[in-house]
Amino acid sequence: MSLELTILGSSSALPTSERYPTAQVLNLLERFFLIDCGEGTQIQIRRNKIGFGKIKNIFISHLHGDHFYGLIGLISTFNLLGINHDLHIYSPSQIKDILQPQIDFLKAGLQFKIFFHPLNFKKPQLIFEDKKTEAYSFPLRHSINCCGFLFREKPREANIRKECIDQFQIPIDKIKEIKQGADFTTSNGDSIPNHQLTIPPPSPRSFAFCSDTAFHPPVAEFIQGVDLLYHEATFTEELRSWADKTLHSTAADAAKIARMAGAGKLVIGHFSSRYDDLAPFLKEARAIFPNTEAAHDGETYSIEQQ
Amino acid sequence: MSLELTILGSSSALPTSERYPTAQVLNLLERFFLIDCGEGTQIQIRRNKIGFGKIKNIFISHLHGDHFYGLIGLISTFNLLGINHDLHIYSPSQIKDILQPQIDFLKAGLQFKIFFHPLNFKKPQLIFEDKKTEAYSFPLRHSINCCGFLFREKPREANIRKECIDQFQIPIDKIKEIKQGADFTTSNGDSIPNHQLTIPPPSPRSFAFCSDTAFHPPVAEFIQGVDLLYHEATFTEELRSWADKTLHSTAADAAKIARMAGAGKLVIGHFSSRYDDLAPFLKEARAIFPNTEAAHDGETYSIEQQ
Numbered sequence: 001m002s003l004e005l006t007i008l009g010s011s012s013a014l015p016t017s018e019r020y021p022t023a024q025v026l027n028l029l030e031r032f033f034l035i036d037c038g039e040g041t042q043i044q045i046r047r048n049k050i051g052f053g054k055i056k057n058i059f060i061s062h063l064h065g066d067h068f069y070g071l072i073g074l075i076s077t078f079n080l081l082g083i084n085h086d087l088h089i090y091s092p093s094q095i096k097d098i099l100q101p102q103i104d105f106l107k108a109g110l111q112f113k114i115f116f117h118p119l120n121f122k123k124p125q126l127i128f129e130d131k132k133t134e135a136y137s138f139p140l141r142h143s144i145n146c147c148g149f150l151f152r153e154k155p156r157e158a159n160i161r162k163e164c165i166d167q168f169q170i171p172i173d174k175i176k177e178i179k180q181g182a183d184f185t186t187s188n189g190d191s192i193p194n195h196q197l198t199i200p201p202p203s204p205r206s207f208a209f210c211s212d213t214a215f216h217p218p219v220a221e222f223i224q225g226v227d228l229l230y231h232e233a234t235f236t237e238e239l240r241s242w243a244d245k246t247l248h249s250t251a252a253d254a255a256k257i258a259r260m261a262g263a264g265k266l267v268i269g270h271f272s273s274r275y276d277d278l279a280p281f282l283k284e285a286r287a288i289f290p291n292t293e294a295a296h297d298g299e300t301y302s303i304e305q306q
Numbered sequence: 307m308s309l310e311l312t313i314l315g316s317s318s319a320l321p322t323s324e325r326y327p328t329a330q331v332l333n334l335l336e337r338f339f340l341i342d343c344g345e346g347t348q349i350q351i352r353r354n355k356i357g358f359g360k361i362k363n364i365f366i367s368h369l370h371g372d373h374f375y376g377l378i379g380l381i382s383t384f385n386l387l388g389i390n391h392d393l394h395i396y397s398p399s400q401i402k403d404i405l406q407p408q409i410d411f412l413k414a415g416l417q418f419k420i421f422f423h424p425l426n427f428k429k430p431q432l433i434f435e436d437k438k439t440e441a442y443s444f445p446l447r448h449s450i451n452c453c454g455f456l457f458r459e460k461p462r463e464a465n466i467r468k469e470c471i472d473q474f475q476i477p478i479d480k481i482k483e484i485k486q487g488a489d490f491t492t493s494n495g496d497s498i499p500n501h502q503l504t505i506p507p508p509s510p511r512s513f514a515f516c517s518d519t520a521f522h523p524p525v526a527e528f529i530q531g532v533d534l535l536y537h538e539a540t541f542t543e544e545l546r547s548w549a550d551k552t553l554h555s556t557a558a559d560a561a562k563i564a565r566m567a568g569a570g571k572l573v574i575g576h577f578s579s580r581y582d583d584l585a586p587f588l589k590e591a592r593a594i595f596p597n598t599e600a601a602h603d604g605e606t607y608s609i610e611q612q
Contacts, residue, residue, distance in 0.1 A: 013386055017353040039379040040346040047323040063411055065382045073345040076371045080319055098411065101404050105369055 002027045003153075003205045003303040005228060008044035010269040010295040012212075012234050012248075013066045015039070020297055021066035022270060024230065025050055026207055028133050028151055034058045035149060035209050041070035042077050048298060053083050057128060059135070060091035061211060062146035068095065072102045079111050086113045090127050090137065092145055093118035121145040124222055129154075138222045140213035143247045148213065150223050152206035158198035168192055202305045208261075211270050214243070215253035220260035227303045229263040230295070232270035236280050239272075251281040255288035264303065269295030308333045309459075309511045309609040311534060314350035316575040316601040318518075318540050318554075319372045321345065326603055327372035328576060330536065331356055332513055334439050334457055340364045341455060341515050347376035348383050354604060359389050363434060365441070366397035367517060368452035374401065378408045385417050392419045396433050396443065398451055399424035427451040430528055435460075444528045446519035449553045454519065456529050458512035464504035474498055508611045514567075517576050520549070521559035526566035533609045535569040536601070538576035542586050545578075557587040561594035570609065575601030 004027040009020030021038025025045070032054040034041070045052065052074075060068050068091070078087065089095065096116050103110055117127060119137050128135040132154055137147040157179040164170065168186050170178065178184055184192045208223040211232035223229065234248035243250050249257075251268055258266035266289050268281060275281070278294040285292040293301065310333040315326030327344025331351070338360040340347070351358065358380075366374050374397070384393065395401065402422050409416055423433060425443050434441040438460055443453040463485040470476065474492050476484065484490055490498045514529040517538035529535065537560035541549045549556050555563075557574055564572035572595050574587060581587070584600040591598040599607065 014383055015349050015352070017349065020349065039376065040349055043321050043323065043326065043346055046321070065379060065408075065412070069379045069382070070345065073371060073375045076375070077320055094411070098407050101407060102371075105400070105404065106371070 001029060001202075001305050003029075003207060003228070004300050005207060005230065005267070005302075006048055006050065006300045007267075007269065007295045007297055008041055008048065009036075009038045010271060010297055011066070012232075012270045012272050013064065014273040015066070016273050018297070019271070019273075020044055021069070022211060023070065024209070025055075026151055028205075028207070029153060031057070031130070031133055033135065033151060036061055036067040036211070037070040037074060038066045039069040039073075042074045044297065045074075052078060052081055053085075055087075056085055057088045057090070057135075059137075059149050059209075060089065060095060061140070061148065061209070062142060062144055063092050063094060063098070064144065064212070067212075071095075072099060075099070075103065075110075075114070076106055079106055082111065084112045086115060088115045088117060088128070090117045090119060090135075119145075119147045121147065124150075136222075138219065140210060140219065141216040141247060142212045142214065146212055148208060148210040148219060148223075150206060150208045150226070153204035155204050156201035158194075158201050160198055164192075164197045168197075170197075205303050205305070207303070208263075210254075210257065212248060214247040215249055215256065217257070217260060220257050223261050223263070225262050227264040228267070228301060229258050229261060229265070230267045230269060231257055233268035233281055233285065234270050234272050236275075236284050238280075251284040252288055255285040255292060258289040258292070263289070264291070265301070266292040267295050267301055268292060307335060307508075307611050309335075309513060309534070310606050311513060311536065311573070311608075312354055312356065312606045313573075313575065313601045313603055314347055314354065315342075315344045316577060316603055317372070318538075318576045318578050319370065320579040321372070322579050324603070325577070325579075326350055327375070328517060329376065330515070331361070332457055334513070335459060337363070337436070337439055339441065339457060342367055342373040342517070343376040343380060344372045345375040345379075348380045350603065351380075358384060358387055359391070361393075362391055363394045363396070363441075365443075365455050365515075366395065366401060367446070367454065367515070368448060368450055369398050369400060369404070370450065370518065373518075377401075378405060381405070381409065381416075381420070382412055385412055388417065390418045392421060394421045394423060394434070396423045396425060396441075425451075425453045427453065430456075442528075444525065446516060446525065447522040447553060448518045448520065452518055454514060454516040454525060454529075456512060456514045456532070459510035461510050462507035464500075464507050466504055470498075470503045474503075476503075511609050511611070513609070514569075516560075516563065518554060520553040521555055521562065523563070523566060526563050529567050529569070531568050533570040534573070534607060535564050535567065535571070536573045536575060537563055539574035539587055539591065540576050540578050542581075542590050544586075557590040558594055561591040561598060564595040564598070569595070570597070571607070572598040573601050573607055574598060
C-alpha cells in the first residue's frame with residue numbers, strides 16, 4: 001500500500017546539468033499522480049522506470065515554463081505509444097490555449113481525450129476523487145496564479161475482529177455498520193462497544209506539494225497534520241531580499257510551514273541554480289524542523305502505513 | 307579554426323534514458339549554430355559546456371516535436387539569463403504560431419528580438435551568410451515539409467609568399483589582386499604566374515545535416531564533396547518496410563547518400579528507441595561507406611583544416 005514520492009526535477013527556473021525543472025510523481029495506492037511537468041519530464045519518467053500508461057492525472061501548479069514545458073512532449077509520447085485512456089489535466093485554464101496549437105501539429109492527431117480542469121485560485125477545492133483517494137488544490141502566494149496540491153487516502157473502515165463474530169453471534173447484515181463504527185447488541189441484550197469488536201483502520205496518509213510560493217501561513221492550516229510535505233526553498237535566508245522580491249521561499253520559510261502544519265516529514269526543493277552545495281539549506285531548515293531532506297532528482301520518499 | 311559537431315540528442319521520436327531527441331551544435335569558425343532543438347536541449351547545452359550566449363542562429367528542420375519542443379525552454383532560459391542579442395530562427399513558418407502563445411506567457415516579456423526566417427521546401431536556398439561562413443537549406447523527403455542544412459566556410463584568399471614581395475618588388479597596391487589570383491608583371495616585363503607568388507588557402511570545409519528523410523538522391527548532388535555528413539538512420543534494413551512507410555532512412559540508405567556525395571565522414575543518428583545495440587547499424591553502413599560513426603549524445607566530431 002504505497003505512498004511514494006519520486007522527485008523527477010528539483011531545480012528552479014534554470015535547470016542545471018544535475019537537476020531538471022520541477023516534476024514529481026506521487027504513487028498513492030497505485031494511482032500515479034504527476035505533479036508539474038517541467039522540460040525533460042518524459043526522460044526522467046523513463047529513467048525512473050515509471051510506466052507512462054499509469055499516468056492519467058496531471059496537476060500543474062502554475063504557468064511558469066519550468067513547471068509545464070514538458071507537457072507537450074509527454075502528450076506526444078503518449079500518442080506515439082498508443083496510449084488511449086483519457087488524460088486529465090488540473091491546471092490554470094490558459095494551459096489549453098498554449099497547448100492546443102502544439103497538439104494540432106501532432107502526427108495523425110490525438111489518439112486520446114484530454115480533459116482540462118481549471119484550478120481555483122481563491123480557495124481550496126476538491127479537484128479529484130476516486131474510491132480510495134482524493135486531491136485538493138489550495139492557493140499559494142506567487143507572482144502569478146499558483147496552487148499547491150494536497151493528496152490523501154480516504155479514511156478506511158475498521159476491520160472486524162473475526163473471533164467476535166462467533167463469540168457474539170453477529171449476523172452478516174450487521175457487519176457493515178459495525179465496520180463503520182456501530183456498537184452491537186447481542187441476543188441477550190448486552191451492548192458490546194465498537195472498540196471491542198473492531199481493529200482500527202490505518203490512519204489515512206497524506207502528501208502536500210507547495211511550489212512556487214512565498215511564506216504563506218494559510219497553507220499550514222489547510223494541510224494540518226500532513227505526513228509528507230514538499231515545499232519549495234529557492235533560497236537560503238542570506239538571499240531573503242531575493243525571496244521577498246520574487247515571491248519564493250527560503251529553507252527557513254519552508255521549515256516554518258512544516259512546523260506550523262505539524263508535518264511528519266519535509267522535503268525541500270526548487271533550488272536556485274546559483275547553489276552547488278545544499279548543506280546550508282539543510283542546516284537552516286533542520287534548525288526549525290529537524291526531519292527535513294533536500295530533494296534529489298531520482299530520489300523516492302516513502303511514508304509507511306501506520 | 308574549428309569545425310566541430312557536438313551531438314546533443316540522437317534519438318528519434320521517443321527519447322530513451324540514454325538518448326535525447328534531435329539537437330546538435332556546429333561550431334564553425336566560432337559561430338555556434340544550433341541545429342534542431344528537441345526537448346531537453348538546454349540541459350544538454352549546459353552539460354556540454356556550450357555558452358548559451360554564443361547561440362544566435364537556430365535551424366529547425368521540420369515541425370515534428372522531437373525536433374523543436376526544446377525551443378521554448380531555451381528561449382525562456384535566454385531571457386532569464388539576460389541575453390539580449392537578436393535570435394534568428396530558420397524554420398517552417400508555422401513555428402511562430404506555435405511559439406507565440408508560449409512567449410506571451412514569459413515573465414516580464416521577451417528581452418530580445420526573435421527573427422523568424424521561413425524555409426523553402428521546393429529548392430535549395432542560401433539562408434545565412436556572414437564574412438566567413440554560409441548556410442543553405444535544401445528539401446528532404448519526409449512525411450511533412452522538412453529541410454536539411456549545409457554549412458560551409460567561404461573560400462579564403464591565398465596567402466602571398468613574403469619572400470616574393472622583395473624578390474619581385476611587388477608594390478602594396480598589387481597584393482590584394484595577387485591574393486585573389488592575379489599574375490604579376492615585374493618592372494622588367496616578366497610575367498610571374500600566380501602559383502609561384504602564393505600559398506593556396508586551406509580548402510573550405512563543410513557539414514551537412516539530413517534529418518528526417520527517406521533515401522533521397524538529390525541530396526547527394528547538392529552536398530557533393532561534403533566533409534562531414536550527419537544523416538538519419540532510424541532503422542536497419544531489417545525494418546525496410548517501416549522505413550518506407552514512415553519516410554525514414556536505414557543505415558544503408560544513409561551510407562549510400564554519403565558514398566554518392568563523396569562525403570569525407572558519415573555520422574548516423576536518430577535511432578529508433580527499439581534498438582539498444584547499434585552494432586548492426588554500423589555493420590550495415592560501413593559495408594557501403596566505411597568511414598561511418600554512430601552518434602552518441604555528448605560526442606564531438608571534428609574536421610581538421612587541410
